[in-house]
Amino acid sequence: MWWSRKPFSRRSGSGPTEEASSLSLAVSGPRKQISRWWREAVLGRLRVIRCIPQGGLKLAFALLAVNILLGLLPVAFIVAMSTVIGKVPDAVAGGGDSSATNTLTRFFLLAAAIFILQEVLTPVQTLLGELMSRRIDGHLQSNLIAVALRSEGIGPIEDPAALDALDEVSRYFERRMDTPGAACAGMLALVARYLRLIGLLALITMVSHLWLAVALGSAVITFRIGQRGGLRIFIRIFDKVNPVFRRTRYLREVAMGPRDAKELRIFGLTAWFSEQYAASYSAAERQVVRERRRVYLWPYLGYTAVGLASTSLVYVFLANDAVEGRISLAELAIGLQAAAGAVLLGSQYPEADTQTLVGIRAFEALETFERRIAEVERSVSSVSSRQAMNTTPNLRRNVCFENVSFSYPGSNRLVLDHLNLELPAGVCTAVVGLNGAGKTTLVKILTGLYEPIAGRITLDGTDMRALDIDTRRRLVSVVFQDFVRYQMSVADNVAFGAVHKEKDMAAVRDAIQRVGLLDFLDALPHGFDTVLSRSYESGVELSGGQWQRIAIARSLYALDKGAQLLILDEPTSALDVRAESAFFDSFVEMTRGVTSVLISHRFSSVRRADRIVVIDGGHVVEQGTHDELMSMGGDYARLFNLQAERFARGLTAEGEIDSARFGGAQ
Numbered sequence: 055m056w057w058s059r060k061p062f063s064r065r066s067g068s069g070p071t072e073e074a075s076s077l078s079l080a081v082s083g084p085r086k087q088i089s090r091w092w093r094e095a096v097l098g099r100l101r102v103i104r105c106i107p108q109g110g111l112k113l114a115f116a117l118l119a120v121n122i123l124l125g126l127l128p129v130a131f132i133v134a135m136s137t138v139i140g141k142v143p144d145a146v147a148g149g150g151d152s153s154a155t156n157t158l159t160r161f162f163l164l165a166a167a168i169f170i171l172q173e174v175l176t177p178v179q180t181l182l183g184e185l186m187s188r189r190i191d192g193h194l195q196s197n198l199i200a201v202a203l204r205s206e207g208i209g210p211i212e213d214p215a216a217l218d219a220l221d222e223v224s225r226y227f228e229r230r231m232d233t234p235g236a237a238c239a240g241m242l243a244l245v246a247r248y249l250r251l252i253g254l255l256a257l258i259t260m261v262s263h264l265w266l267a268v269a270l271g272s273a274v275i276t277f278r279i280g281q282r283g284g285l286r287i288f289i290r291i292f293d294k295v296n297p298v299f300r301r302t303r304y305l306r307e308v309a310m311g312p313r314d315a316k317e318l319r320i321f322g323l324t325a326w327f328s329e330q331y332a333a334s335y336s337a338a339e340r341q342v343v344r345e346r347r348r349v350y351l352w353p354y355l356g357y358t359a360v361g362l363a364s365t366s367l368v369y370v371f372l373a374n375d376a377v378e379g380r381i382s383l384a385e386l387a388i389g390l391q392a393a394a395g396a397v398l399l400g401s402q403y404p405e406a407d408t409q410t411l412v413g414i415r416a417f418e419a420l421e422t423f424e425r426r427i428a429e430v431e432r433s434v435s436s437v438s439s440r441q442a443m444n445t446t447p448n449l450r451r452n453v454c455f456e457n458v459s460f461s462y463p464g465s466n467r468l469v470l471d472h473l474n475l476e477l478p479a480g481v482c483t484a485v486v487g488l489n490g491a492g493k494t495t496l497v498k499i500l501t502g503l504y505e506p507i508a509g510r511i512t513l514d515g516t517d518m519r520a521l522d523i524d525t526r527r528r529l530v531s532v533v534f535q536d537f538v539r540y541q542m543s544v545a546d547n548v549a550f551g552a553v554h555k556e557k558d559m560a561a562v563r564d565a566i567q568r569v570g571l572l573d574f575l576d577a578l579p580h581g582f583d584t585v586l587s588r589s590y591e592s593g594v595e596l597s598g599g600q601w602q603r604i605a606i607a608r609s610l611y612a613l614d615k616g617a618q619l620l621i622l623d624e625p626t627s628a629l630d631v632r633a634e635s636a637f638f639d640s641f642v643e644m645t646r647g648v649t650s651v652l653i654s655h656r657f658s659s660v661r662r663a664d665r666i667v668v669i670d671g672g673h674v675v676e677q678g679t680h681d682e683l684m685s686m687g688g689d690y691a692r693l694f695n696l697q698a699e700r701f702a703r704g705l706t707a708e709g710e711i712d713s714a715r716f717g718g719a720q
């Protein structure tokens with residue numbers, strides 16, 4: 055087959071993903087390992103712990119108390135049960151009414167009560183942990199949204215590294231497992247495990263020797279560090295596999311989602327996608343299994359041997375002490391149970407370990423996102439850093455681009471290169487240029503979504519950056535090529551043009567009428583309250599052209615509410631030729647006296663503009679009226695003639711088909 059079967063690999067981005075994947079997992083120097091352990095295991099944990107108050111201090115204390123009880127109760131249980139065992143010989147000798155039997159019964163009941171309490175507290179621990187986790191994650195997600203929305207420009211949120219980190223952190227939150235909140239609950243759950251270990255080692259010290267407890271404790275801690283270290287390495291392995299997982303996810307979404315279903319079937323790509331999905335999935339799985347074996351299997355056998363040796367040592371000493379009469383039966387039972395219990399604490403804790411380690415990584419991704427957003431914010435000049443003027447100016451003369459240069463963050467290529475352009479007040483200026491010439495970029499800069507790296511934009515001579523960003527944005531009304539289709543009511547979709555003003559239904563109606571949708575929308579059962587999405591009950595779905603009219607209505611509404619500059623970026627690409635022609639006839643009427651910028655590839659629309667500007671290589675190469683540009687015989691005239699010629703051919707063909715059809719029908 056002609057296609058490549060080799061899975062493509064995507065840039066894995068910076069932040070934890072790139073950082074970790076670029077780090078060699080091969081054996082590195084001990085200093086490096088210690089510093090990584092310090093950074094990841096200690097500092098990472100401390101940073102996440104700081105989120106605990108966000109879950110509520112009362113809840114944190116309640117969870118801590120439950121965990122303390124869950125740590126101490128098993129130790130108390132061992133003491134009670136061992137006392138029962140120790141009393142058995144005396145109770146058997148003394149009979150049912152003896153004091154030994156009474157003591158045995160009391161301790162048995164005590165052990166049973168402890169057992170029941172443990173059983174009750176375990177689900178309480180889970181419940182409180184989940185509650186804490188949700189609360190903390192709720193705070194962090196609100197913060198995430200706030201960070202994503204806080205920039206006035208769109209540079210930070212378009213930054214590839216920020217997007218990678220956002221993608222990673224969103225996945226953790228979507229799964230609702232192993233999140234930073236779960237890491238906090240997991241770390242509190244560790245209190246129970248470590249308290250239990252301390253209690254068990256104390257019991258061993260009481261019934262035997264301190265050094266035995268120290269030896270066993272050291273073995274357990276070594277085992278545990280090894281296990282956790284293995285888990286940490288294993289989690290880092292996912293960073294290496296992440297690009298493959300991403301591709302797998304992408305293939306699945308394309309293959310199964312409704313968005314691409316049409317094209318996939320028409321081009322016969324379904325088999326290709328399912329084959330690629332299967333290949334990508336098994337490539338990822340193979341890599342994970344191989345690494346798992348390397349990281350876990352062999353070290354695990356080593357740690358098990360150490361654990362076995364130290365437990366055996368304790369057992370031998372306890373047995374010896376018992377045989378020589380230095381400890382009682384009850385003490386022997388305590389020692390045996392405590393040693394067995396302690397050694398089990400060396401392995402993983404399902405209620406804490408994975409969620410803690412993965413949750414810390416999720417938190418790191420979140421921090422990377424915030425850091426990256428802040429870095430990009432600093433690297434692009436910020437509107438808010440300047441003194442802001444919040445009185446709305448009245449556009450009287452012009453908006454001017456003065457020597458404006460711009461390149462996208464992370465790129466040295468100048469998309470706009472010393473561009474000088476005047477947009478006279480009350481005039482419609484069309485901007486034309488080939489694909490990629492920088493027309494949409496020009497709009498992004500005009501609307502303050504990006505700031506120029508050099509030059510300035512003035513409004514009647516005043517630098518636009520002197521305006522408060524809200525004031526600046528309210529001056530402009532835009533219909534972008536990729537305008538948003540809000541799954542909200544018709545009225546909201548239009549009134550979003552001026553949310554700073556109270557919703558004005560008369561103005562909404564007027565805007566809808568001007569774009570020619572009034573009859574259609576009025577006929578809907580819920581009229582302007584109809585939600586524009588079939589996902590909602592009695593919602594409707596609009597065609598591409600109808601959506602475009604709604605977007606235009608939104609900008610007309612904005613004009614009605616005080617916007618002074620109208621920008622239409624490819625506003626009619628989804629309209630048919632007749633609808634486009636009709637729209638522009640009425641558009642000329644609607645916007646008479648309005649300062650407007652029209653970006654379009656359709657020269658039939660462009661020619662109606664008062665002025666036409668041709669952009670190439672990041673600056674203006676021609677400008678004038680249609681007639682002036684045609685008589686100049688430059689780029690504009692060449693492109694216009696080319697399109698007019700093709701269009702004329704298209705119309706002839708259409709005419710022939712039409713006449714054939716009508717002819718056949720007669």
Ligand SMILES: Nc1ncnc2c1ncn2[C@@H]1O[C@H](COP(=O)(O)OP(=O)(O)OP(=O)(O)O)[C@@H](O)[C@H]1O
Binds near residue numbers: 465490492493495496
């Ligand atoms: N977010 C971005 N990051 C980096 N480069 C970008 C970004 N958006 C656009 N570009 C690049 O900037 C250049 C100008 O793009 P722009 O979208 O402004 O062109 P355009 O004239 O509107 O094109 P078209 O007619 O195809 O819509 C292109 O080379 C494009 O690849």
